[in-house]
Amino acid sequence: MSIPQTGLTGEFARLVVWLALLCAIFLPLERLASVRPQRVLRREFATDLVWYFVNGLVAGLILGVPVAALATWSRKLMPSGFLEWTGNLPIWVRVVAGFVVGDLGYYLYHRICHHVPWLWRFHAVHHSAQDMDFLVNTRAHPLDLVAGRLAGLVPLYLLGLAGPVGAKGTWVPIIIGLFGNFWGFFIHSNLRVRLGPIEWLLSTPSFHHWHHTQRGPINRNFAAMVPGLDRLFGTHHNPPGQWPDSYGIEESMPDDVGGQLLDPFGSRKRTNAEPSTAS
Ligand SMILES: [Zn+2]
Numbered sequence: 245m246s247i248p249q250t251g252l253t254g255e256f257a258r259l260v261v262w263l264a265l266l267c268a269i270f271l272p273l274e275r276l277a278s279v280r281p282q283r284v285l286r287r288e289f290a291t292d293l294v295w296y297f298v299n300g301l302v303a304g305l306i307l308g309v310p311v312a313a314l315a316t317w318s319r320k321l322m323p324s325g326f327l328e329w330t331g332n333l334p335i336w337v338r339v340v341a342g343f344v345v346g347d348l349g350y351y352l353y354h355r356i357c358h359h360v361p362w363l364w365r366f367h368a369v370h371h372s373a374q375d376m377d378f379l380v381n382t383r384a385h386p387l388d389l390v391a392g393r394l395a396g397l398v399p400l401y402l403l404g405l406a407g408p409v410g411a412k413g414t415w416v417p418i419i420i421g422l423f424g425n426f427w428g429f430f431i432h433s434n435l436r437v438r439l440g441p442i443e444w445l446l447s448t449p450s451f452h453h454w455h456h457t458q459r460g461p462i463n464r465n466f467a468a469m470v471p472g473l474d475r476l477f478g479t480h481h482n483p484p485g486q487w488p489d490s491y492g493i494e495e496s497m498p499d500d501v502g503g504q505l506l507d508p509f510g511s512r513k514r515t516n517a518e519p520s521t522a523s
């Protein structure tokens with residue numbers, strides 16, 4: 245599959261503008277209130293910068309076909325009366341419901357990734373970061389990234405909260421996608437902030453940093469946006485005032501994009517067991 249040269253150039257330009265905006269927001273904030281001081285050009289910064297562009301270009305290219313199929317199949321699978329009813333709900337209801345059911349889809353996929361060894365091989369690329377900042381959001385194997393996005397979109401389309409059920413429906417995944425994308429950068433950022441009661445409603449850097457902890461407890465905080473899902477399923481861990489001591493995985497991971505891209509297909513054994521030194 246190929247895309248026109250102008251499309252590729254336009255996508256690249258969009259990613260450059262978006263990156264400039266993210267840097268303008270997060271670089272000063274991460275200097276002002278860091279979880280732990282670190283240089284902007286911390287280890288593997290260049291790797292994550294390459295992932296930013298690779299995943300920005302490749303994921304968009306790969307996702308188009310399954311999302312179009314999903315939009316078509318959902319209309320065949322689900323009763324049309326139900327899809328019309330949900331499609332005509334006020335947009336704010338569909339957006340809020342979309343955030344919750346979309347994140348539920350992602351939660352289930354993400355939790356499975358942590359427990360099924362061959363899926364963990366792909367997801368381990370994201371967890372291999374040893375330093376946290378906003379750019380770690382982009383470190384992911386493209387197949388893991390695409391599967392995760394689809395897992396979040398399937399409930400939206402099946403419930404008629406997105407897709408071509410009336411022109412209005414297409415705005416819901418766009419709003420959720422834009423906000424969710426920005427929030428992904430925020431929760432990975434090296435930013436020592438707590439949001440008080442809002443932490444009951446929305447994920448935060450501390451919530452997601454605990455998901456990346458190396459020392460344990462591991463396998464917590466699977467939700468991307470809605471921490472209530474982890475509270476509901478008993479996987480929530482976000483103690484007040486505490487942050488992980490270290491981030492990453494037990495086994496080594498290549499430090500370049502090519503090596504990380506091929507790593508899931510290699511012979512290296514990967515486990516995701518709770519470390520014995522967990523505290
Ligand atoms: Zn994970």
Ligand SMILES: [Zn+2]
Binds near residue numbers: 381432452455456
């Ligand atoms: Zn993460």
